[in-house]
Amino acid sequence: MRVALLTTTQHGHLNPYVPVVNALQTAGAEVDLLLLSADGGALDEQRREALGKARVHAVGQVEMAPWSGDPAKIGPMLRSSPVADETADVLRATAPDFVLVDSLPVTAAAMVGAHASGVPYGMIWANLGGVCPREHRRGRWLYDEQVGDYLTRHGVLWSTRTHSARSPILNLMPTIPALVGGDAVTDDGVQLVGLPGAAGTRGDEVTFPGLDRLDPDRPVVYVSFGTIFYRRPDLLRTVITGAAATGAQVIAAVGDLAEELALPDDVLTAPYLPQREVLERADMFITHGGYNSVAESVRAATPMLVIPLAVDQPVQAHFVGSAGFGTALAPADVTGQAVADAVTDLLDPARDYRARLRAAQPECGDAAARTAELVIDTVGTLQGQGER
Structure with a gap:
């Protein structure tokens, strides 16, 4: 079984996903980590070692500054980005059984590439935006609307209640009921999988x-x-x-x-x-x-x-x-x-x-372990359906 995980080089995304990569490998999967370089960021050697035998692939560049600039520029930027084609090309070349995509606006072009590749994909989040009611995202609405228009034009599902993307197969939110409570939007297939941050090496350890x-x-x-x-x-x-x-x-x-x-x-x-x-x-x-x-x-x-x-x-x-x-x-x-x-x-x-x-x-649980379990189960189900 081969699983890909797509995210960015930002610490806030690598920190929770290095354990996911390792949990998938522990569960017996071969793993490809697809990395978008955020503002020129790269994978350092310590983090590379923490990923074990996972194969790492560069899938393009994203810039963070536009996401705090003029919202009207977001749509044209996404439409002209080469990231969608680059992502689709890497997925077709590596041919995983499933790809788990870090769902955030800056990866929207990569989501389109995953959708276009034909590889079954799921969504996972590194923040609480995926379950947050839209009224608490007012400051981001103009950006969100640009992203939603871009994604829906390319066939990616879009939740208007949370202003975030959705997968038709698997949507995983690393959080717990005690934190998000009854306010969270989860009745459209989002599963809570526990908190990130459990014990384990992730490649950013320092001494103090x-x-x-x-x-x-x-x-x-x-x-x-x-x-x-x-x-x-x-x-x-x-x-x-x-x-x-x-x-x-x-x-x-x-x-x-x-x-x-x-x-x-x-x-x-x-x-x-x-x-x-x-x-x-x-x-x-x-x-x-x-x-x-x-x-x-x-x-x-x-x-x-x-x-x-x-x-x-x-x-x-x-x-x-x-x-x-x-x-x-x-x-x-x-x-x-x-x-x-x-x-x-x-x-x-x-x-x-x-x-x-x-x-x-x-x-609190262990979001990485639970994510790996659900991804493995999903791939098994998909493969079983393909054999019938």
Whole structure:
């Protein structure tokens, strides 16, 4: 059995999908990883080793900037993109039994290529957009409408209730009921498969000796705006200093901004941190709301202050707030005092944030293992139908 998985080189997508590739291989499948290079990104050697025997194929380039620019340019950009043809060519050449496509607007041309290739395909998500009611995507409607028009013109199913693509065969959402609740749109065939972020190598592991210097008598606040959206030095400085003003010990992932931020000496920083390990030590997490970060915070039972900066992050902020796993603060409302007030609230045990997160732990499961199980079962069913 041969399975392909298509995603981008972004950390927020490789992080949850490296375990999926490995779970598929453990289940006995041969795996092809089809990678769209996002903003010129490439697969580093550490991640390549984490993928085991999976074959890696480049399927073209995508740029992130247009998705925060003029929405009217999205449709023409998709229609002129070579990615659809490149994807179809790679799938026809590798001839997998099934391809699982990372469903997000930037991969829309690749979805068209998967559809055109004739290979059976399913959809999987690396954010909560696939089950989010459209009213919580208002800021993305103009982009969504361009994507929906493009996909439907090429025969790809489109959910108008969530403004996202659908497969006629298999739709997998890596989340849990405790996070998305009854608000989630799942009655059109979307299956919840547990949270990403379970233990296991994924190729981004680093060490951080600073964890041994933490003061056990102070609460720990972890700050990270991810690997793409962190370049907001004024915002990041305000958030960190606001959190530190509460007396908490602050650990922050700051990329290459450490000197520019000029932070207090007792704030611990690094360009990139072992997030799962840090979250296990943290009492709360200030995040941009990338889904990988949100899911790992839920797993660690660490309450969140979500400051959504772009794209799908307001969707995650909505679900975190509605689940009672944390609060949200719009970037325009961020001041040192607002951050300090939110940190104080989230650290208050009487507010029950951590209790709600702990109650959700039995649901977390292993999204990678469950995804592999469902894909293998689906391929078996398809092959059985073909033999009759």
